[in-house]
Amino acid sequence: IVLTQSPGTLTLSPGERATLSCRASQTVISNYFSWYQQKPGQAPRLLIYGASSRATGIPDRFSGSGSGTDFTLTISRLEPEDFAIYYCQQYGNTWYTFGQGTKLEIK
């Protein structure tokens, strides 16, 4: 399953709302769909699993939604520390794939 993220780059200001999209080439089991945040020089951090459940310690400004082939990560009010690269990921047929990433940059 190929995951395509859009946009490639999103330029916003702190306090604004961010909406990131991930589209799958085939239907994904929602329980097996996740989002990650990666900052420069760091390993990715799990944000959302099961399409809509926040991982431990993740602020509630992060939310996930979607099903089937279309999934969305929403950050309700951007904080300075949220500017990073975001990846979606799915599991199916015994292997995992990632999207190519969306870079969220400061305006």
Next chain:
Amino acid sequence: QVQLQESGPGLVKPSETLSLTCNVSGYSISSGTFWSWIRQPPGKGLEWIGNIYHSGNPYYNPSLKSRVTLSVDTSKNQFSLKLNSVTAADTAIYYCARDLWGNYCFEYWGQGVLVTVSS
């Protein structure tokens, strides 16, 4: 808390074998869940390499399957990656990670180790 730490050579010659180990602390590998290797070429995206259960059943990315071997050593609480016949295209940061049981995603990650393939 759960911690993962990759170790191994940072430089490997073309056509040779890349070998990395992930040491796990704060959690027993024998307790369950899957243990994965993921890589990221410099400036690029993430690629899952494969995973293994504590009992030793590995699963591999089809694109790498012919060159990858994963193993687990429960007595040392660690798991390992071998990637043979490496080329410059295998230059990447290699991460080990632990699955969130039942959700097939990566809850805990190591800090990553850069492996460069060059003569």
